[in-house]
Amino acid sequence: MAPPASGSPIVSLRGVAKTFGTGTVALDGLDLDVREGEFLSLLGPSGCGKSSALRIVAGLSEPSRGIVEWRGGRDLGSNARDNLGFVFQEPTLMPWATVFGNVFLPLKLAGVDKAAAAPRVTEALAYVGLADFAKAYPRELSGGMKMRVSIARALVTQPRVLLMDEPFAALDEITRFKLNDDLLALWRRLDMTVVFVTHSVFESVFLSQRVVVMTARPGRIHTELAIETAERDGRFRTSAMYAAYCRLTSEALGQAIDAHAEAAA
Amino acid sequence: MSEVLTAGEARERILRILLPAVVFVLIVIAWDLVVRINDIPPYILPSPGLVVATLFDDWPILSTSLFATLETTFEGLALAIVGGVGLAVLFNQSRLIEHSLYPYAVILQVTPVVAIAPLLLIYLPQQAAVLACAWIVAFFPVLANTTLGLNSVDHNLADLFRMYGASRWRVLWELKLPAALPNMLAGLKIAGGLSLIGAVVAEIAAGSAGAGSGLAYRIAESGYRLNIPRMFAALLLLSIVGIVIFLLLSMFSHLMLRRWHESATVRER
Numbered sequence: 001m002a003p004p005a006s007g008s009p010i011v012s013l014r015g016v017a018k019t020f021g022t023g024t025v026a027l028d029g030l031d032l033d034v035r036e037g038e039f040l041s042l043l044g045p046s047g048c049g050k051s052s053a054l055r056i057v058a059g060l061s062e063p064s065r066g067i068v069e070w071r072g073g074r075d076l077g078s079n080a081r082d083n084l085g086f087v088f089q090e091p092t093l094m095p096w097a098t099v100f101g102n103v104f105l106p107l108k109l110a111g112v113d114k115a116a117a118a119p120r121v122t123e124a125l126a127y128v129g130l131a132d133f134a135k136a137y138p139r140e141l142s143g144g145m146k147m148r149v150s151i152a153r154a155l156v157t158q159p160r161v162l163l164m165d166e167p168f169a170a171l172d173e174i175t176r177f178k179l180n181d182d183l184l185a186l187w188r189r190l191d192m193t194v195v196f197v198t199h200s201v202f203e204s205v206f207l208s209q210r211v212v213v214m215t216a217r218p219g220r221i222h223t224e225l226a227i228e229t230a231e232r233d234g235r236f237r238t239s240a241m242y243a244a245y246c247r248l249t250s251e252a253l254g255q256a257i258d259a260h261a262e263a264a265a
Numbered sequence: 266m267s268e269v270l271t272a273g274e275a276r277e278r279i280l281r282i283l284l285p286a287v288v289f290v291l292i293v294i295a296w297d298l299v300v301r302i303n304d305i306p307p308y309i310l311p312s313p314g315l316v317v318a319t320l321f322d323d324w325p326i327l328s329t330s331l332f333a334t335l336e337t338t339f340e341g342l343a344l345a346i347v348g349g350v351g352l353a354v355l356f357n358q359s360r361l362i363e364h365s366l367y368p369y370a371v372i373l374q375v376t377p378v379v380a381i382a383p384l385l386l387i388y389l390p391q392q393a394a395v396l397a398c399a400w401i402v403a404f405f406p407v408l409a410n411t412t413l414g415l416n417s418v419d420h421n422l423a424d425l426f427r428m429y430g431a432s433r434w435r436v437l438w439e440l441k442l443p444a445a446l447p448n449m450l451a452g453l454k455i456a457g458g459l460s461l462i463g464a465v466v467a468e469i470a471a472g473s474a475g476a477g478s479g480l481a482y483r484i485a486e487s488g489y490r491l492n493i494p495r496m497f498a499a500l501l502l503l504s505i506v507g508i509v510i511f512l513l514l515s516m517f518s519h520l521m522l523r524r525w526h527e528s529a530t531v532r533e534r
């Protein structure tokens with residue numbers, strides 16, 4: 001596995017601030033480099049601005065101050081910004097469309113006709129293990145399966161960057177572990193960059209090469225940790241190393257919240 | 266989805282049909298007895314048997330009226346759908362139009378149609394006036410419900426459409442309208458009954474003018490002529506029309522939504 005520092009930045013946030021019309025300052029002075037090919041977690045307490053940051057990266061929301069800079073567009077021939085996948089905390093499926101219809105959506109909106117899209121949709125469904133469910137409607141699926149459909153929809157355009165906003169937070173632990181494993185396998189296989197927002201120390205340590213710890217609102221980066229391990233599997237999850245990384249990360253998160261409380265006092 | 270009924274649910278279902286039927290039969294018997302025992306003349310209260318007999322005897326006249334009323338009701342409903350959905354989409358696309366016109370839609374709705382009908386009858390040909398009444402009462406529930414549906418689109422889904430560069434037109438067509446469908450159909454179910462009411466009100470208002478031919482006109486006319494059995498027969502037909510419209514629209518709504526909407530799910534307990 002590539003060491004975290006190897007990739008060059010694919011997108012950089014510089015001094016990004018976000019103030020909502022309500023007066024809420026969600027982010028203030030956020031600096032973040034996302035490196036090509038890495039699995040990055042954004043870890044922070046609820047309400048610290050993680051979703052706001054991810055939405056700004058996705059272009060769904062404009063920063064009030066600061067800049068979002070995409071790199072490598074020209075060199076690589078295609079702009080990574082134009083090929084993003086986004087997965088929300090909720091599956092966010094269209095209930096009136098079948099699983100196929102939901103996964104087809106991004107291609108359909110890009111003007112790909114159904115016949116040409118079908119193999120790609122089928123492939124994306126196969127990635128998430130739902131090849132047999134193309135004709136099902138969302139309400140016939142379990143929570144975990146809906147989330148898989150949501151991931152397939154994000155993958156169908158073969159995105160360079162996959163943005164995920166606490167995608168597994170609403171799922172039970174067994175389902176979450178399975179989806180964590182499958183997500184890692186997909187990340188390795190599809191050669192993409194993943195930015196994964198979570199408030200779970202355990203999930204961030206298990207999944208990512210780099211954990212970026214954010215302070216409480218207004219969110220900015222407190223510190224970052226590199227999680228270096230040869231394998232991320234069931235054994236890693238129960239290893240002493242995993243426990244040690246989790247403790248380190250927990251401490252960092254605790255400091256992030258305390259330091260912030262002092263600064264505010 | 267296949268439905269598996271337990272013995273309890275099957276009994277429940279039979280009771281729900283059987284009980285109202287028993288009540289109906291009891292009422293008809295009581296009505297008949299009251300008329301017989303007190304020897305009430307038909308021009309005061311006809312017996313149920315006489316009402317049914319009149320329905321058959323006067324079928325040529327009544328059926329013509331039935332079709333006239335049905336035509337008005339369905340035309341009114343069709344225009345209400347076009348007008349209600351059309352306005353809702355227009356309002357959804359343009360704040361300017363919404364703010365300019367919405368108050369007038371509300372005013373049309375809150376002004377009792379009984380009061381509007383005589384005016385319309387002065388300025389419009391009778392058939393157009395009746396149709397206008399049916400439309401006025403029926404379009405608002407379609408408009409209000411469709412508007413609600415169009416505005417209750419999942420924000421994240423809307424963001425997703427935006428991220429993938431969907432045009433306004435596609436957002437409307439592929440996201441907002443499908444999302445609004447359940448509300449639209451709920452509005453339609455209400456509008457069906459209201460359209461019939463609008464048609465009836467206008468026919469009654471036109472009754473004195475005497476040029477009408479619908480069922481409500483027939484009721485008014487029979488009243489003047491003291492043909493009470495025919496009044497009852499026409500009334501019976503009107504109720505049946507109302508029930509059939511409601512059942513048809515409920516069935517239509519169920520068929521449209523049964524694949525995907527929660528409201529169509531039969532849940533076992």
Ligand SMILES: Nc1ncnc2c1ncn2[C@@H]1O[C@H](COP(=O)(O)OP(=O)(O)O)[C@@H](O)[C@H]1O
Nearest residue numbers: 020022024026045046047048049050051052053
């Ligand atoms: N659209 C919005 N309008 C107003 N306030 C918002 C909006 N979105 C988020 N916020 C506020 O900004 C803060 C950060 O929210 P968010 O980015 O969702 O945090 P997180 O994802 O870390 O839980 C919260 O206090 C939230 O209430």
Ligand SMILES: [Mg+2]
Nearest residue numbers: 050051165166
């Ligand atoms: Mg969030």
